[in-house]
Amino acid sequence: MRRARLAAAAVITATGIMLSGCSGSTEASSSSGPAEITFWGWASGYEKSVELWNKSHPDIHVKYEAITDGGAGGYDKMLTAAKAGKAPCLAQVGYETFSSFLAAGVLQDVSSYVEPQKDEFADWVWGNVGVNGKAYGVPVDTAPMAMFYRADLFKKAHIEVPRTWDEFATAAASVKAADSSSRLMNLPTDPYLYGGFAWQGGAPWFGVKNDAWSVSLDSAANGKVAEYWQGLFDRDLVTSHPAFDAALYSAWSKGKVWAEVGPVWSASLIRDNAAGSAGKWDVAPMPRWGTQDAVGNSGGSATAVMKDCARPKEATEFALWMSTDSGSVSNLIASAAILPASRSGLANKALDAPQSYYGGRPVYQLFRQEAAKVSPDWRWGPVMSTTATALGDGLGKVHTKKGTFQDALNSAQKGTVSALRSQGFSVSK
Secondary structure, eight states: OOOOOOOOOOOOOTTSOOOOOOOOOSSOOOSSSOEEEEEEEOSTTHHHHHHHHHHHOTTEEEEEEEOOOGGGTHHHHHHHHHHTTOOOSEEEEEHHHHHHHHHTTOBOOOHHHHGGGGGGBOHHHHTTSEETTEESEEEOEEOBEEEEEEHHHHHHTTOOOOSBHHHHHHHHHHHHHHOTTOBSEEOOOSHHHHHHHHHHTTOOSEEEETTEEEEOTTSHHHHHHHHHHHHHHHTTOEEOOOTTOHHHHHHHHHTSBOEEEEETTHHHHHHHHOGGGTTOEEEEEOOBSTTOOOBOBOOOEEEEEBTTOSOHHHHHHHHHHHHHOHHHHHHHHHHHOOEESBHHHHTOGGGGSOBGGGTTBOTHHHHHHHGGGBOSOOOOOTTHHHHHHHHHHHHTTTTTTSOOHHHHHHHHHHHHHHHHHHTTOOBOO
16 A cells, blocks of 8 residues: 655654644634534445534534545645644544654644543554554544455365464464365555564564664564465465455455454455455454464554644544544444544444345444454554665565565565665664
8 A cells, every 4th residue: 555755854862853833723713613623534324424523513513525545645745734834733644653743743732621531532542643642643543453354155164263373373373174176365565464474473664762762673483474464375275366456356356365453443344345245255353473362453543643743632633522422433433444542432333223235234333342352563664665665675575586585574664774874863773
C-alpha cells in the first residue's frame, strides 16, 4: 500500500520528537458562541456519526469533509494544509502514520482533555497516538489478528486448526499432501501485514532511546519471524500471489488457498472478494509462538487534533464521543466494519451479530477477545513511507528467489536509518 511522502523534518528532543505549539487557526477562535470544528477523513460512516453528534450537540458543530484515503494522497493534503496554517481541527490518521505526523510537528497535545476517559482505552492503544505518556488524538479502532480458514476443507482433510506456529507449519504440509494444487496460506509480502507478524513475535522495528530513535528491523527477533516464513516458502508450503491481487482472491474463492492469518478487516476483504466460498469460512485465534499468549495488530486509526485547532477541548470532546457513544460506534461497526478501540465500544452488541458470509457465525466476538492480547511493546517510526517501501520492495523479490525475507529486512533497516539521518533525526547505534 502506498503511503504518504513526508516532506517535514523534525528535531529530536529528550522524548525523541519535537512538537510544535499552536501558531494559528482555521477554526473559530472565539471562546464564546458555538464552536465550529472541521474534520477531514475518508472512512465509511464517519459522516453519519458527525450527523448524530450535530443533532444532539448544538453548542459544538462539526463539519465533516471527505478527502482521499490517507495513503493515496490524503496525508499529503493534511501536511500541506498544516504547513500553510489551513489544516482542519481534526483529521483521521492511521496508527502507522501517527509518529510521522508527530515528528512533523502538526499535532497538539490534548492529554488533559482525554484524561477523564483515558481508562476507556487500553494503554497500548494510547501508545499509538502519542509519545512519553502524552496524547495527540483519540483512538477509533484497532485491528488485532486472527486466522480465517476454510472450515469445510479442513474438516474434509481431517486437519486440526493450528494453535501454534509449529502446528501451522505441520498443517501447511498436510494441506499440500491432501491436494497438491492447494496451499494453506499466501506469503505475507505486504509490509504492514508483515508488520503484524513481527508485532506478535516480540520483534519491534522502532524505539526511542537516549534522545534518539533506535531501528531494529534486522534484530535477532525479527530474524526469527523472517526465518519462519522463508522456511515455509522454501518448502513450497505457501502460495506467492501479490498482496491484494485478484489471483489471491480467486484462490480463496476456489479453495486453492485455505487460510489467511490477518487483521479483523480481513473479514470484509475475504467476504467482498471471495463470493464463491461464502458460508465456508470460520475464524480461529492467531497461532501462537509457543506458550506466549499474544497477538499482532495490523491497522487501526485515530482522530488526531491538528496543531492549529483553536478549540482543542471541544474537538477532543467530539473525538471521544465518536469513539465511545453507542449510537456512533454501532454506526461505525455497520458502515466501516471496525473493531472499536474503546472498552465500551467493544461491549457493543453489534459485534455479536451473526455474519451470513461466515455461515451465520458471530466471528467478530473472537476479535473482541483477542483485542486484549495485543502485545503492548510496539511503536511505528516517523519515516514509515520509506520503511514500508523498502520492506515491500524486498518482500516482493522473495517469490522470484531474487531475495529473502532477511534481505528485505536488511534493506529496510539500511534505508530507514539513512532516511532518519537525512531528515535530521538522531539514530542510536
